Amino acid sequence: MDWLVLVGACILGFLLGQTQNAARAQGRIDTVSNAVQGLASPIARISGDVADSAGDLFFGVFRGRHLTIENRRLNDRLAALSLYGEQSQRLQREIDALRGLLNLGPLGGKDKVAADIIGYIPGDRRITLSVGSAEGIKPNMPIVSASGLVGIVQTVAGNRCQAVLMTSRSKDRKVGAIVLNRNPSPMGLLEGANASTLELEFQNQGAPVQVGDTIVTAGASEYIPRGIPIGKVIQVEDDEAFGVRRAIVDPFSSIGELREVVILR
Amino acid sequence: MKRLQLFALAAICIWLVGGCEMGLAPHLSILGATPDFPIILIGTLGLFLGRGASTTLGFTAGVVEGAVSGANLTSYAISRSVIGFLVGWFNDLELESSPFLSMVVTAALTIVAQLTLMFMAPPGSILGYLAATIGAAVYNGVLAMPFYALLKRILDPHD
Numbered sequence: 001m002d003w004l005v006l007v008g009a010c011i012l013g014f015l016l017g018q019t020q021n022a023a024r025a026q027g028r029i030d031t032v033s034n035a036v037q038g039l040a041s042p043i044a045r046i047s048g049d050v051a052d053s054a055g056d057l058f059f060g061v062f063r064g065r066h067l068t069i070e071n072r073r074l075n076d077r078l079a080a081l082s083l084y085g086e087q088s089q090r091l092q093r094e095i096d097a098l099r100g101l102l103n104l105g106p107l108g109g110k111d112k113v114a115a116d117i118i119g120y121i122p123g124d125r126r127i128t129l130s131v132g133s134a135e136g137i138k139p140n141m142p143i144v145s146a147s148g149l150v151g152i153v154q155t156v157a158g159n160r161c162q163a164v165l166m167t168s169r170s171k172d173r174k175v176g177a178i179v180l181n182r183n184p185s186p187m188g189l190l191e192g193a194n195a196s197t198l199e200l201e202f203q204n205q206g207a208p209v210q211v212g213d214t215i216v217t218a219g220a221s222e223y224i225p226r227g228i229p230i231g232k233v234i235q236v237e238d239d240e241a242f243g244v245r246r247a248i249v250d251p252f253s254s255i256g257e258l259r260e261v262v263i264l265r
Numbered sequence: 266m267k268r269l270q271l272f273a274l275a276a277i278c279i280w281l282v283g284g285c286e287m288g289l290a291p292h293l294s295i296l297g298a299t300p301d302f303p304i305i306l307i308g309t310l311g312l313f314l315g316r317g318a319s320t321t322l323g324f325t326a327g328v329v330e331g332a333v334s335g336a337n338l339t340s341y342a343i344s345r346s347v348i349g350f351l352v353g354w355f356n357d358l359e360l361e362s363s364p365f366l367s368m369v370v371t372a373a374l375t376i377v378a379q380l381t382l383m384f385m386a387p388p389g390s391i392l393g394y395l396a397a398t399i400g401a402a403v404y405n406g407v408l409a410m411p412f413y414a415l416l417k418r419i420l421d422p423h424d
Contacts, residue, residue, distance in 0.1 A: 002316040006350045009324035013342025016328060020338045029335075036283060036332035043284020044333070051292035119287035121334035122299055123397070128287065128335070155335065162335040194390055256294075 027139030110264035125168040148229035148252035167192040176218035198249040287333040298400025308371030316353025323349020340385035367413035372406035
């Protein structure tokens with residue numbers, strides 16, 4: 001009898017997995033996962049907030065003086081950045097005007113939707129965010145932090161969504177990326193290599209890329225705009241057998257330090 | 266304790282560990298090892314249940330863990346059902362249960378569950394995965410002791 005329970009559990013598990021895969025192929029969260037996540041979210045928020053608060057308390061007690069100095073420095077930088085923001089808006093208007101003269105139309109901007117990370121599973125390199133289809137979020141939208149690209153939305157429910165991190169190794173989640181400040185700027189496909197690095201593959205072995213180069217998004221996607229910082233090249237290797245060049249990239253954003261992110265809608 | 270009360274306790278525990286796995290576990294990372302609350306639940310509450318009930322507990326905990334992580338439900342449901350069944354089988358040996366025993370059982374279950382998961386969904390780096398599994402086994406084992414003591418107090422207050 002007990003063996004039958006085990007066999008039944010395995011069969012049911014298999015069926016649930018099939019339902020999940022079918023829903024994921026449509027960019028949805030399956031019914032069971034959606035219900036479980038909905039029930040678990042309040043506990044996840046409370047427990048996460050308690051852990052954050054405890055961490056902040058200890059950090060503040062031991063690093064109070066350092067935090068005060070850092071706060072002053074950040075305020076100075078904020079004042080400087082406000083000037084930069086005005087300048088960049090003026091330049092953007094000029095670019096749009098020039099593109100208008102060439103009948104190209106303005107570059108499409110992206111709205112920013114702020115989101116809290118309410119769940120993080122390190123083993124699966126996946127995060128759950130506090131916004132969903134109610135806020136206009138769709139699969140394949142990029143998630144960014146102040147440091148750069150964090151991940152890509154995979155499945156969306158009403159008021160939350162799940163995303164795979166850039167470090168997640170997934171053949172169907174490759175992102176087009178280019179080397180910044182190179183002319184011509186070679187384009188390759190980026191995917192996760194392991195928990196802390198990414199792998200950028202160029203089809204051309206002569207692609208001009210060197211250790212220390214900055215990698216940004218190529219904009220070769222409907223959802224991901226050009227120029228989002230990704231990381232720095234830390235190693236370059238040629239694969240003679242496949243005739244490709246691979247760059248190992250150290251990502252700028254580290255999920256362990258993040259609590260809030262922005263989704264580009 | 267009546268069966269209905271035990272069922273209610275299991276349901277509440279699964280709800281809590283699901284939330285903690287989603288929001289708390291990443292904050293408790295030590296040297297890359299994070300606790301796996303659903304396995305801790307199976308390794309402790311399972312010691313109070315029969316084989317069929319602990320298999321059901323393992324299955325439910327596996328589905329919850331797979332759902333909150335967004336990972337493949339099949340691999341989590343099956344790997345956790347298997348360890349739930351093993352706990353039930355272990356209970357048939359009628360050993361004197363104690364916090365220390367729960368620590369050993371939970372650590373062993375963590376290794377079995379993660380190895381089963383590894384064969385069903387192979388990770389990118391096997392060595393890194395095995396190292397993380399050993400770390401998680403130790404972490405889960407240590408956390409299982411106070412959790413078992415708490416459950417023992419609730420389920421067998423006069424013992």
